[in-house]
Amino acid sequence: MAIVGSIHGRFIIFNNHKPSIRHRQRRKPTPPIFISTNLSDINPNHLRDLCSTCNHSLHRFPNILPDGRIEPVDVDKLRIALLHSSVVVSVFAKPELVRLPESNTGGDWYRRMIPLTPVTGELVGFGRAVSDNALTASIYDVMVTPTLQGRGIGRMIVQRIIRLLTSKGIYDIAALCSDQEMCFFKECGFGDDMLGSTTMMYSKSGSDMVVSAGRKLLMVPPLRKS
Template sequence: MVVVGWVNNTSSLLNTQTPSSLKILNHRTKHPPTPPIFISTNPSHINPNTLQTLFTSCNHSCHRFPNTTPDGHVEPVDVTKLKKAVLHSSVVVSVFAKTENEWYNRMVPLNALSGEMVGFGRAVCDGALTASIYDVMVIPSLQGRGIGRMILQRIIRLLTNKGIYDIAALCSDQEMDFFKACGFGDDMLGSTTMMYTRNGNDMVISAGRKLLMVPPLRKL
């Protein structure tokens, strides 16, 4: 009964709460709890069509200059190319969760078959020296709950376990704050990524910023 009253009578409680209690109340309102999730690094758990749906839900494209609709949505990712991209990725991390209406159902264990794909990320590397991270995303309804950080941490852990510390993340301006919060920053050597793109029949070279995770210097 206390919980129901707290939910339905928030306005009356606001008049009696102390400022510190209000901060806690607002924090709980803005940051819902993270639902139970299942994290997989098995490529066989990824259905290309489901992954395409996730790309669409996140309005994310593999293309640097995708075609967009008048309302700002990017064109769907080609399923055949997406399948090849996953197949040739060195690391893939996918996250599954039950929809909000199904959280109460504890009878069925959460796994890649019983859950819905809600997050994804991948990395391409040479297996020894360098790696690049791409396509880290979480469905909008679950963003801001730490799932994206979990995906990135899992990718980094798998790469560093192979002895790879030169890890780059090609990201947009909107994604930079997220990567910086996860330990990425400007390359200490000041290097710049040069991207090759095609625009019609013209060849254009454009400069982009490359974020590198660099290990601390070792004392000799």
């Protein structure tokens, strides 16, 4: 069964698909986490470290290092991207749990007694959305540290983003994802656009070119190849 939402002639399908009992049994339990939607709780340097741990870049065309990993994102650009994001969701867990994901007894008793907050916890998950705050929105950069993947944290991030957007009356929500991420977003309720739209991205290779925009001449640099 699917719920179809519309706004000003635009439709998107939210599938009420529930994972099978067998699938739920395979999923590891979700550890104690703290979920925040407060931008001030995100340290750009910690987010850059999470991106490096997940080998994820907020840049669509990042440089690839000789070892095959993605070049870390510039912190200043990351800070600007966060400030201009309409919704940000960050997830924190106790550091000893990240190091020992199969055990909840890591660390000394004093650390276990400290309440979990963005200050005492380690950033282990993130997601954001960019929106016009009225009609449409797009979800980007959903990631979870590898040691805690497969525990439902990524789904919680997406659900929290959708809840915040729909509370503003925004139901035209897109998810920019790779082929490998499509199954994850389908499990989160996303489906094909009923209008059959296809995302198209501007791309141009070669040397710098001059583009005429009205009476202005704009220098457009080539995009970096992955």
